[in-house]
Amino acid sequence: MIFSKTANKNFPAIFLLIMIISLGFFHPATAKESNKILVFAAASTTNAVDEIGQLFSQKEYGRFVPSFASSSTLAKQIASGAPANIYISANPKWMTFLDDKHLIEKGTRRDLLGNRIVLIAPAASNIKIDIHPGFDLLPIIGTEKLAMGDPDHVPAGIYGKQALMNLGVWDKIAPKVVRAKDVRTALVFVERQEVPLGIVYATDAAITDKVKVAGIFPENSHPPVTYQAAIVKGNDTKTARAFYNFMESSEAKAIFNKYGFFVK
Numbered sequence: 001m002i003f004s005k006t007a008n009k010n011f012p013a014i015f016l017l018i019m020i021i022s023l024g025f026f027h028p029a030t031a032k033e034s035n036k037i038l039v040f041a042a043a044s045t046t047n048a049v050d051e052i053g054q055l056f057s058q059k060e061y062g063r064f065v066p067s068f069a070s071s072s073t074l075a076k077q078i079a080s081g082a083p084a085n086i087y088i089s090a091n092p093k094w095m096t097f098l099d100d101k102h103l104i105e106k107g108t109r110r111d112l113l114g115n116r117i118v119l120i121a122p123a124a125s126n127i128k129i130d131i132h133p134g135f136d137l138l139p140i141i142g143t144e145k146l147a148m149g150d151p152d153h154v155p156a157g158i159y160g161k162q163a164l165m166n167l168g169v170w171d172k173i174a175p176k177v178v179r180a181k182d183v184r185t186a187l188v189f190v191e192r193q194e195v196p197l198g199i200v201y202a203t204d205a206a207i208t209d210k211v212k213v214a215g216i217f218p219e220n221s222h223p224p225v226t227y228q229a230a231i232v233k234g235n236d237t238k239t240a241r242a243f244y245n246f247m248e249s250s251e252a253k254a255i256f257n258k259y260g261f262f263v264k
Helices: 005-033 043-058 071-079 092-100 155-166 170-176 183-191 202-206 238-246 250-258
Strands: 036-042 063-069 086-089 110-115 117-122 146-149 177-180 197-201 211-216 225-231
Touching: 036 043, 036 071, 036 238, 043 063, 043 183, 043 202, 043 238, 043 250, 063 071, 071 086, 071 092, 086 092, 086 238, 092 155, 092 225, 117 155, 117 183, 117 202, 146 155, 146 183, 155 170, 155 183, 155 197, 170 177, 177 183, 183 197, 183 202, 183 211, 197 202, 202 211, 225 238
Parallel strands: 036 063, 036 086, 146 177, 146 197
Antiparallel strands: 086 225, 110 225, 117 197, 117 211
8 A cells, every 4th residue: 555645744643533532432431331330249138239229220329230149159259359349248257258358448347237047948838846955857857958058158057057056956957958059049949849948047038928937046046147248449439439328328228128137
């Protein structure tokens, strides 16, 4: 290709103009992306946090994008570099895991919610259990299983194991446990009547008519069920702060209460 002397002379100016136009096209996309809020939240908060997030988006405070899973799974993803802005854990243990790695913005870790753990059965079941020290689940379970979040890392499972240990029945029941990847999976096992009993949060039992509460664990049988929230280190944007503060609004608290959480 042959360029005229005039074209060669004007090439730097033309190139600069193209660059300016290109940057102008990319700038709005970048600004729009900065308005996104990526929230990593414990599976048991799915319904409440999703509703709060949708309200947040409707008010045009920012674009809400959620990711729900077990607190342990989400914490490990954040530790591996996942770009979450907000982390909501169903157990302080996993918040401490991130805090110890300096992955939480200083001063943002706070208690957010409380909950209870309960024993559930399929809705059609006539099982009703008085949970007390030494109570026996084996005759009820028989040759079947008990579903609960994996007690090695899922908060609901950790609380459930602690309760069963304190009540003196864990050793007997441990071989019967189906270790679910998160508390909502344990709920589904009972909903589908794949197991006769499961351990979940009271809030999980409240969102479906396919299960019923067969027994409530005494509060002194396990540490208080405490959910914590924090802003992830390096992702403390204006939108992240807006959502973090919005969770303490009267509107958000009303939604948490509607789903059975105790607001701290």
